[in-house]
Amino acid sequence: MFSQHNGCNFTVHIAPIEVIGNFSSVSGLGSELEYEEYREGGNFTSPVYLPSGVKYDRIVLQRGIVTLEPLSLWFTSVQWGMQLRYPMIITMTDAKHIPVKIWTVLDAMPVRVDYSPMDAMSSQVAVTTVEFVHGEIFNIM
Numbered sequence: 001m002f003s004q005h006n007g008c009n010f011t012v013h014i015a016p017i018e019v020i021g022n023f024s025s026v027s028g029l030g031s032e033l034e035y036e037e038y039r040e041g042g043n044f045t046s047p048v049y050l051p052s053g054v055k056y057d058r059i060v061l062q063r064g065i066v067t068l069e070p071l072s073l074w075f076t077s078v079q080w081g082m083q084l085r086y087p088m089i090i091t092m093t094d095a096k097h098i099p100v101k102i103w104t105v106l107d108a109m110p111v112r113v114d115y116s117p118m119d120a121m122s123s124q125v126a127v128t129t130v131e132f133v134h135g136e137i138f139n140i141m
Helices: 070-079
Strands: 009-014 019-023 025-027 031-038 048-056 059-064 086-093 099-115 127-133 137-139
Touching (some): 019 059, 070 099
Antiparallel strands (some): 009 019, 025 059, 059 127
């Protein structure tokens, strides 16, 4: 059983824009069921909850800055008015690069790009952060 996430890596595949990259951090793979509360006549103690939809968090990918960043180029295309939504596959691997967990995300589109502060006097790695809105998430493994 895989219990520790130390040494884990995330591989993200977004075929239409030729992104196959390793990321140090992935967040936002959660979802929440939205519901409406309904009270049946005569039942005063417990309401009935009727599902009305699913709400997804924004997916956030982080990695060290690379020379050519296709995710930033994708973001710029969206910024210029192109509604480019693509599926992505996110794979979490262990220290030996063996897949531990796999998610498929539908209709992803970047909505935010950020770069960590860059300081020539610091030994810290500069990081690119990209946030996505999306459709459904399927946990494959």
